[in-house]
Amino acid sequence: MKVILQEDVAGQGKKGDLVEVSEGYARNYLLPRKLAEKATPDALNAYKQREKARRDGAARAQERARTLAEQMKDMVVRVHAKAGSQGRLFGAVTAAHVAEALKAQYRLEIDKHKLVLEEPIKQYGRHEIKVKLGSEISARIQVEVGE
Numbered sequence: 222m223k224v225i226l227q228e229d230v231a232g233q234g235k236k237g238d239l240v241e242v243s244e245g246y247a248r249n250y251l252l253p254r255k256l257a258e259k260a261t262p263d264a265l266n267a268y269k270q271r272e273k274a275r276r277d278g279a280a281r282a283q284e285r286a287r288t289l290a291e292q293m294k295d296m297v298v299r300v301h302a303k304a305g306s307q308g309r310l311f312g313a314v315t316a317a318h319v320a321e322a323l324k325a326q327y328r329l330e331i332d333k334h335k336l337v338l339e340e341p342i343k344q345y346g347r348h349e350i351k352v353k354l355g356s357e358i359s360a361r362i363q364v365e366v367g368e
Contacts (some may be wrong), residue, residue: 222242222243222244222247222250222259222260223239223240223241223260224237224239224240224247224251224252224258224260224308225237225238225240225257225258225260225264225265225268226238226239226240226251226256226278227255227256227257227258228255228256230251230256235285237268237271237272237275238270239260239265240257242257247259248266255356264279269295276282283355283356283358286354286355286358287358289329289354289360290354290359290360291318291363292318292350292358292362293329293352293362294360296363297311297347297363297364297365298319298322298323298327298362298363298364299322299326299365299367300314300318300319300322300325300342300365300366300367301366301367301368302314302318302345302366302367302368303368304344304345304368307315308342308345308346308359309317309343309365310342310343310344310345310366311327312338313342313343314341314342314343314364314366315335315338315342316333316334316337316338316342317333318352319333319336319338319350319364320333320336322364323353323362324359331352334349335339335352335353335354336350336352337349337352337353338350342366344366345366345367345368346363346365346366347363347365347366348362348363348364348366349362349363350359350362350364
């Protein structure tokens, strides 16, 4: 029996997937617990429309990410920090600091979790960091740490 999952089901699939399961499993477990619905013609039509909308949304998000990556190609983000006599910072510059600087300088809202720093920046100077913008789309920006 074909069913459309309403919730993630271990061993079967994720929410929104169209799966083939045994009739007894569907009738005795999935349907009573509202984990799935029968794949009737109306339900299949709604499923196809949701899938098309999801694919279109994903395509638009990918295009926005590509555009943003192109814009970020030549960006230099300046972060101010205090340091000792040899340029070693008191503390460190983290992804959160870089995200705040991007928002202040370029009006870009980038989540700090999308900024990839191998380790926090602890020296004055220019550092290159990676920004994950989408699946398989990333950009590199320069972070200039100074006084």
